[in-house]
Amino acid sequence: MPLVLQSTLDRQPRPFVPRDPAHVTFYTCGPTVYDDAHIGNFRSFLAADLLRRFLESPLCEVTLREGGVHAGPRTVTHVMNITDVGHMTEDDVADGAGEDKMAAAGRRLAEAKKAGKLPAGVDVNPSDPFAVARFYEARFKEDAVRLGLKLAIEAQRDPTLMPRATENVAGMIEAIARLIERRCAYIVGEPGARVVYFDVQAFPAYGRLSGNTLDNLREGEGGRVSAANQAGKKHPADFLLWKEDPTHIMKWESPWGDGYPGWHIECTAMSIARLTSPPSPGEFIPTDVAFPGAVLDLHSGGEDNIFPHHECEIAQSCCAYTASTLSGQFSRVWFHPRFLLVEGAKMSKSKGNFFTPRELFAKGIEPAALRLELIRTHYRSNANFTMQGLTDGQRIIDRWRRVLDDDTAGDEPSPGAKAALAAFADAMHDDLNVAGAIAAVNSWLNTITKPTREDQAALRTIDAVLGVLGLERPKATTTGIGVYAPGVEPSPEIEALLALRRDARAAKDFATSDAIRDQLAQRGLAIKDGPGGSVEVRRS
């Protein structure tokens, strides 16, 4: 059974039919770099990564437009933008009110610097918004690489895969100009305070993605679309494409004055630029009969992007670049992973359940365990991140690694590897049923007492999709007697206790040795006697 996905547009699973089955185009709305990305951000990015990895796997089959099946492997060009334009903190009040977010981030950085809380070796000029953006961008890329985001690894060689909004303003201006020319956008205000808006009434399909059609928006009681804040708009749902503001902290020249672009236009410009052959002025991308207005194969983003961001992106992209402005979906599949809860509650800084990958890594959580915890729940359900889940995942990973690490594996054929690969692929083809796929792996491994090389090869094929086993393994710190797990710092006191315990055990004074173990347990450390008198120390 070839791959089936549930696009947000369809609300039901459908076979995935790319334009070119051998080469899939995939755009992911990337991070805003005003701050470190948290585990919720990464859940969404990793879900996209998993989809991409499966598409590239030899296990993945895809439906052909003319019918029939295309067998993997295939290539995927996966692009993810870096949003380094500082949007406004109060853009809902009026387009362009409040403080620029990049400026706010700079202010926070300046405070951290003053308090001596910046990591060693870091020198950022907090008043330079570009420097602030680059600082967080670099940290994001580090985290992404550690979590095995394939795109971030590739981007180390090909930076065009992670384009920056600030370096694509020319493309945004071109897109806006095309929209104005096609009468899908209009300019209001006098020079010095001009604003360009997209005219939502020019795109009848507006609202199809989110269900927020123009009628529903009018009836809605969210209170955000209020006419009072929207002076000059033809329709309250019209959205900003360009804002003239010569005083802004980040500004560019444009035909509509010096200023900055709206929130949505950057993704249009960057996806068109990197994933299509951009049409010349006056020309448009021809419509695919089967998928009108579909230019990209896949487009992903967190569920909060569905409205307004992706709704607006579809409208402006189709109106600027495709043959018809009447309808269009821009991407064949819209892929929206749901939000992550933490210990059953919404993640928030005030609740203290807000985590970034680097914080967890510093505690000794290994990237593989975090990755598995973040991908193991179906992407269209809210996932619940728990410390228990992290431990569960760690055990699964340790178990799988024991299979791969067995260097006495023989050449005899494996009785179960083929069926396991098929079961894994079946689950993944079914709208990425990762939990089912992991279950297939575990059930198979349960039947193995001694892995063969074929088993190991099969597990590697599976892991090329899941992407956990190849991740960096934090190293234990070894001292004379202790083997300290990642995240546990050796100290002279602990060393002394371990030495005392060793002596007590040698003298068969188990009361003392157990007392020392209890003492360590009170400090949150669990020990395990290893070979040769060594003692493994980890957090309990």
Next chain:
RNA sequence: GGUCGGGUGCCAGAGUGGUCCAAUGGGGCGGAUUGCAAAUCCGUUUAUCGUGGGUUCGAAUCCCACCCCGACCUCCA
């Protein structure tokens, strides 16, 4: 109020009309192992599937109502 996604054992989480008295992992319990632990290995245990009604020969799976959780309704993955 509108538009969506969910509610399955102690926990996480699959399963979308019969093969489900419900996968898988963790936990619990028992055994091997250990001075005792831990880890590992072996075995084992636990669910009438949010509530109420309906459709059907048959429902966790379809329909209706209600309750609850989460997202969005121009900051947010």
